[in-house]
Amino acid sequence: GNSVTQMEGPVTLSEEAFLTINCTYTATGYPSLFWYVQYPGEGLQLLLKATKADDKGSNKGFEATYRKETTSFHLEKGSVQVSDSAVYFCALSHQAGTALIFGKGTTLSVSS
Amino acid sequence: DTAVSQTPKYLVTQMGNDKSIKCEQNLGHDTMYWYKQDSKKFLKIMFSYNNKELIINETVPNRFSPKSPDKAHLNLHINSLELGDSAVYFCASSSGGGTYEQYFGPGTRLTVT
Numbered sequence: 001g002n003s004v005t006q007m008e009g010p011v012t013l014s015e016e017a018f019l020t021i022n023c024t025y026t027a028t029g030y031p032s033l034f035w036y037v038q039y040p041g042e043g044l045q046l047l048l049k050a051t052k053a054d055d056k057g058s059n060k061g062f063e064a065t066y067r068k069e070t071t072s073f074h075l076e077k078g079s080v081q082v083s084d085s086a087v088y089f090c091a092l093s094h095q096a097g098t099a100l101i102f103g104k105g106t107t108l109s110v111s112s
Numbered sequence: 113d114t115a116v117s118q119t120p121k122y123l124v125t126q127m128g129n130d131k132s133i134k135c136e137q138n139l140g141h142d143t144m145y146w147y148k149q150d151s152k153k154f155l156k157i158m159f160s161y162n163n164k165e166l167i168i169n170e171t172v173p174n175r176f177s178p179k180s181p182d183k184a185h186l187n188l189h190i191n192s193l194e195l196g197d198s199a200v201y202f203c204a205s206s207s208g209g210g211t212y213e214q215y216f217g218p219g220t221r222l223t224v225t
Contacts, residue, residue, distance in 0.1 A: 034212075
């Protein structure tokens with residue numbers, strides 16, 4: 001079946017450090033891939049997405065590239081800020097109108 | 113200009129009670145969803161509706177009953193609440209036409225005592 005695996009957290013970084021959160025997936029065909037972010041006490045916000053192989057999604061300094069050969073969609077940011085502290089979820093969807101399948105989430109804590 | 117809204121944000125109730133959570137979206141989307149987030153932050157689909165028709169009905173106790181009066185609203189009614197129902201419940205919506213992303217509400221934190 002379809003599944004998403006994320007690196008275990010928490011990830012603790014100092015401000016301006018480089019961030020990578022690993023995400024790999026198992027799926028048949030070509031799913032769409034997403035990163036969502038959940039700030040403390042809030043709902044999930046779509047951070048970025050990619051719909052086909054080699055697409056790069058980007059938003060707010062975050063980037064992720066859809067790698068079909070390694071079934072990966074790793075999230076990166078060159079210089080994190082304290083305000084980036086949140087839980088990050090990798091997710092996939094096979095078809096419009098179907099459920100998102102989420103990874104377990106990775107908690108990021110950035111200190112000044 | 114809230115896109116997906118839920119009420120209430122917090123719900124504290126006793127075991128055995130019946131409660132409802134309401135969700136509304138003003139995005140003009142055709143499909144709405146309920147997800148449950150457990151204490152370890154894991155998110156899992158419960159239900160989805162497309163134009164008021166039930167599409168996804170995961171293995172959820174039949175104490176949970178979704179209702180969609182129109183395509184902008186999806187409510188969740190829970191009967192005979194149990195301790196294990198304590199979680200955060202998120203409503204989401206998406207449009208059709210090949211776009212896959214979903215937009216989430218702020219969540220309802222349900223605590224059963």
